[in-house]
Amino acid sequence: xxxxxxxxxxxxxxxxxxxxxxxxxxxxxxxxxxxxxxxxxxxxxxxxxxxxxxxxxxxxxxxxxxxxxxxxxxxxxxxxxxxxxxxxxxxxxxxxxxxxxxxxxxxxxxxxxxxxxxxxxxxxxxxxxxxxxxxxxxxxxxxxxxxxxxxxxxxxxxxxxxxxxxxxxxxxxxxxxxxxxxxxxx
Amino acid sequence: xxxxxxxxxxxxxxxxxxxxxxxxxxxxxxxxxxxxxxxxxxxxxxxxxxxxxxxxxxxxxxxxxxxxxxxxxxxxxxxxxxxxxxxxxxxxxxxxxxxxxxxxxxxxxxxxxxxxxxxxxxxxxxxxxxxxxxxxxxxxxxxxxxxxxxxxxxxxxxxxxxxxxxxxxxxxxxxxxxxxxxxxxxxxxxxxxxxxxxxxxxxxxxxxxxxxxxxxxxxxxxxxxxxxxxxxxxxxxxxxxxxxxxxxxxxxxxxxxxxxxxxxxxxxxxxxxxxxxxxxxxxxxxxxxxxxxxxxxxxxxxxxxxxxxxxxxxxxxxxxxxxxxxxxxxxxxxxxxxxxxxxxxxxxxxxxxxxxxxxxxxxxxxxxxxxxxxxxxxxxxxxxxxxxxxxxxxxxxx
Numbered sequence: 001x002x003x004x005x006x007x008x009x010x011x012x013x014x015x016x017x018x019x020x021x022x023x024x025x026x027x028x029x030x031x032x033x034x035x036x037x038x039x040x041x042x043x044x045x046x047x048x049x050x051x052x053x054x055x056x057x058x059x060x061x062x063x064x065x066x067x068x069x070x071x072x073x074x075x076x077x078x079x080x081x082x083x084x085x086x087x088x089x090x091x092x093x094x095x096x097x098x099x100x101x102x103x104x105x106x107x108x109x110x111x112x113x114x115x116x117x118x119x120x121x122x123x124x125x126x127x128x129x130x131x132x133x134x135x136x137x138x139x140x141x142x143x144x145x146x147x148x149x150x151x152x153x154x155x156x157x158x159x160x161x162x163x164x165x166x167x168x169x170x171x172x173x174x175x176x177x178x179x180x181x182x183x184x185x186x
Numbered sequence: 187x188x189x190x191x192x193x194x195x196x197x198x199x200x201x202x203x204x205x206x207x208x209x210x211x212x213x214x215x216x217x218x219x220x221x222x223x224x225x226x227x228x229x230x231x232x233x234x235x236x237x238x239x240x241x242x243x244x245x246x247x248x249x250x251x252x253x254x255x256x257x258x259x260x261x262x263x264x265x266x267x268x269x270x271x272x273x274x275x276x277x278x279x280x281x282x283x284x285x286x287x288x289x290x291x292x293x294x295x296x297x298x299x300x301x302x303x304x305x306x307x308x309x310x311x312x313x314x315x316x317x318x319x320x321x322x323x324x325x326x327x328x329x330x331x332x333x334x335x336x337x338x339x340x341x342x343x344x345x346x347x348x349x350x351x352x353x354x355x356x357x358x359x360x361x362x363x364x365x366x367x368x369x370x371x372x373x374x375x376x377x378x379x380x381x382x383x384x385x386x387x388x389x390x391x392x393x394x395x396x397x398x399x400x401x402x403x404x405x406x407x408x409x410x411x412x413x414x415x416x417x418x419x420x421x422x423x424x425x426x427x428x429x430x431x432x433x434x435x436x437x438x439x440x441x442x443x444x445x446x447x448x449x450x451x452x453x454x455x456x457x458x459x460x461x462x463x464x465x466x467x468x469x470x471x472x473x474x475x476x477x478x479x480x481x482x483x484x485x486x487x488x489x490x491x492x493x494x495x496x497x498x499x500x501x502x503x504x505x506x507x508x509x510x511x512x513x514x515x516x517x518x519x520x521x522x523x524x525x526x527x528x529x530x531x532x533x534x535x536x537x538x539x540x541x542x543x544x545x546x547x548x549x550x551x552x553x554x555x556x557x558x559x560x561x562x563x564x565x566x567x568x569x570x571x572x573x574x575x576x577x578x579x580x581x582x583x584x
Contacts, residue, residue: 026559027434033547034540041231041543048230055235 088143094135102128127161216483268468280366288359298345302337302526313520345406367465375461379452390439396575410496420510425493447545486537497530
């Protein structure tokens with residue numbers, strides 16, 4: 001069985017140009033390549049020499065992207081209740097769903113009989129976190145959220161990259177909708 | 187030539203020693219500069235920022251990064267304190283000898299290259315901007331009024347052959363390192379390096395034979411002197427104008443000889459890890475890298491010496507500018523020598539820049555393409571160039 005291609009005289013079935021002798025000599029293409037990279041080099045160099053930034057990259061811990069989306073999944077925060085305690089009920093949902101296994105929760109008994117549990121330890125290893133946001137989606141009480149900012153997610157050793165409960169609670173939000181499962185403590 | 191307390195031999199010895207030190211340091215600093223520009227130039231031309239994190243903290247919260255130069259310092263310290271890893275079964279003698287074969291030829295070949303013309307210390311220190319130097323001007327005027335020397339470490343009359351002989355030793359570095367490491371990647375890198383460098387050395391030599399035929403010299407000092415003459419009263423007789431085709435052939439062959447990017451098959455990172463120096467670690471690896479960077483600078487030195495008139499500035503003679511329209515600008519001896527040194531350094535810098543730019547612009551050849559380019563294109567073209575040159579020289583051209 002053979003398939004005959006219809007004869008379209010104007011159509012090229014592959015866009016490969018025939019190389020001329022000048023192309024095969026390779027010198028012209030080297031010249032073009034070096035010309036393009038040189039344009040970038042001297043434009044950027046001129047910017048650096050006139051005290052402007054010559055690269056498109058961002059010096060991360062010192063600089064932030066100005067164009068972060070408000071939906072960006074940045075650093076984690078734990079939501080507080082009105083009395084400053086974490087809203088988290090230590091149900092281990094986020095730790096279970098976390099694909100990078102970066103959340104460690106140890107529960108202890110809460111003072112409030114209705115809340116039952118609260119986290120004694122709530123660690124997020126930021127160096128392992130992949131910022132997928134599953135923990136936020138999994139949380140039944142909206143206790144963990146992600147801010148759009150990515151400030152200061154850096155450290156000189158890996159132990160400084162583990163954010164504990166107090167660090168995650170430290171952002172001092174003003175929370176008005178503090179009603180969980182129809183129960184509003186203080 | 188009388189001297190009150192120094193014999194002329196002592197003075198010659200001191201001069202040679204200082205010159206050798208200066209040239210060695212120049213090549214060494216060029217190597218350091220190339221390892222800096224390998225990071226920084228590549229970054230800037232790719233719209234990145236590049237190495238700037240290694241820094242020395244200053245009082246007041248500022249950090250001294252010196253545009254990435256501190257990274258070189260950090261590299262040196264890091265490689266010195268690293269573990270000196272060796273493979274379990276390796277050839278002790280060859281493994282350690284390979285470093286010297288790679289590093290030493292790279293540093294000593296610049297010895298035959300003149301960095302400036304004749305320098306007369308007695309006259310040199312009479313310039314108004316050098317008279318403040320306390321003791322030297324009077325010393326040279328009183329004791330050595332006629333003393334002069336060439337700013338060149340070794341005035342060999344076989345300079346060009348010396349360069350080829352010594353830089354040919356580089357091959358041993360690649361072969362020995364690849365063979366003695368007892369590693370298949372190293373072995374392949376060494377084999378690739380050996381066959382590539384031998385292939386391209388031939389076209390490199392033949393492309394230069396045209397210049398030798400024209401100038402009838404292999405003495406590098408005389409080659410540079412010949413390039414200072416003018417054709418038709420205005421065009422300097424630089425190698426690039428007499429042998430433009432040979433310049434391109436030589437440049438490509440020299441890059442291939444140097445194992446740089448379009449031809450960096452011996453150490454192709456994505457294929458054979460690091461090629462022939464895969465099994466070297468710490469300071470030994472740094473020496474291999476450094477030898478490669480110094481060799482770039484050396485290619486730049488050779489190209490600017492043979493094709494761009496070496497230290498010569500167009501129309502600049504020993505006493506000043508003789509303009510082609512008949513004008514004359516008087517310059518002091520010190521100014522002329524300093525301009526010559528600057529001119530040479532600028533040419534070297536330009537070619538270092540060009541080689542780095544080409545390295546960061548071009549993709550790598552396939553191995554069969556590399557061999558095809560070397561044997562089927564560059565070699566016939568350089569032979570053709572040589573034949574045409576010989577015919578023109580025999581007919582009385584140039």
